[in-house]
Amino acid sequence: MAGKLPTLIGAEYTFTFENMNIERGLLWNQENAVNRGAQANYAAGPLAFALSWNDGFYSDRYNWLTGSVAWTIDSSNSLSFVAGGNLGRTVLSTLATPLAQNNSEIHNLIYTHTEGPWTINPYLQYTHVAADAKLGFAHSADTFGAALLVNYAFDDNWSLAGRAEYIESTGSVANGALNLLYGPGSHAWSFTVTPSYQKGPFFARADVSYVTAGDTTPGFAFGDNFNDKSQARAMIEVGVLF
Numbered sequence: 001m002a003g004k005l006p007t008l009i010g011a012e013y014t015f016t017f018e019n020m021n022i023e024r025g026l027l028w029n030q031e032n033a034v035n036r037g038a039q040a041n042y043a044a045g046p047l048a049f050a051l052s053w054n055d056g057f058y059s060d061r062y063n064w065l066t067g068s069v070a071w072t073i074d075s076s077n078s079l080s081f082v083a084g085g086n087l088g089r090t091v092l093s094t095l096a097t098p099l100a101q102n103n104s105e106i107h108n109l110i111y112t113h114t115e116g117p118w119t120i121n122p123y124l125q126y127t128h129v130a131a132d133a134k135l136g137f138a139h140s141a142d143t144f145g146a147a148l149l150v151n152y153a154f155d156d157n158w159s160l161a162g163r164a165e166y167i168e169s170t171g172s173v174a175n176g177a178l179n180l181l182y183g184p185g186s187h188a189w190s191f192t193v194t195p196s197y198q199k200g201p202f203f204a205r206a207d208v209s210y211v212t213a214g215d216t217t218p219g220f221a222f223g224d225n226f227n228d229k230s231q232a233r234a235m236i237e238v239g240v241l242f
Helices: none
Strands: 002-006 034-044 047-054 064-072 077-086 104-115 118-129 141-153 158-169 187-199 202-214 230-240
Touching: none
Parallel strands: none
Antiparallel strands: 002 034, 034 047, 047 064, 064 077, 077 104, 104 118, 118 141, 141 158, 158 187, 187 202, 202 230
16 A cells, blocks of 8 residues: 555544544544655555555655554454654644654554444553654653543444543653643543444544643643643534445
8 A cells, every 4th residue: 555544553543434433532632634755555465464554644754654453353352563653854843743643652552342332442642752852852752642442233223332541741841851741741531422323324423532741831731721630522413325
C-alpha cells in the first residue's frame, strides 16, 4: 500500500462515523491520524503484521517507522501491539504537525472482545519525547494513558456506547519539560456517553462528554482564558451511510 494511509496507532479512527463516540478522546490527541508513505501487510494464521514507513504527523518528512502485530485469539478476542516513532529529527511545526508529538515515539497495547451485543475495547498507551537542544526541548517528557471503550447494541436500531479515559504527563514547568497535555506534569480524565439510532442508511446519535484536568499550567487548559480545569460538551450527529 502507498499514498495517504490511516495510522496504525491507537484504537480510535480519524472520522467520527468510524468510532463508538462522536468526539475522539484524550489518548487520540497524542496520536497521528493520516500519514503519507508506504505500508506492507502480512498474515500468517491468527497473526497479522503491518509495517509502515511514513511522514508521522503529516510532516512530508519521511522519517517515521510504525508497525503492528495483531493476534486473533478466537472469534471473540484479539490482542494488538503497536509501536512507532520518529527515527530522526523534524523541525517543522504546523497546526497539522505538532513539533513535540512529531518527534515522539508511541506504544499501544489494544484488546478487543466481542460477544453478542457487547463490544469491549480497553487499551494502554505510552508516549515519549526525548530532550533535544536543537528543537528547544530542554527536558524529556512522557505520557501514560488508559482507555476503556464499550458498546452495547439493544437491537438492530439502538445502541449505547461509553468511554472512560485517564492520561498523565511527566515533568514540570520548573525543569523545562515539554507540554504534552495541559501543561508539563498535568493529568486528565474524561467520560463520554453516546446513544445511537440507525435505520437503514440513516443514523443519528448524541454525544455527552466531560473532562477534568489537574496540575494544569495557566494558559494551557480550558475556557475563554484557557485557565478552567474542566469542560462539558454535547454534540449531535446525523448522517447517511452509502
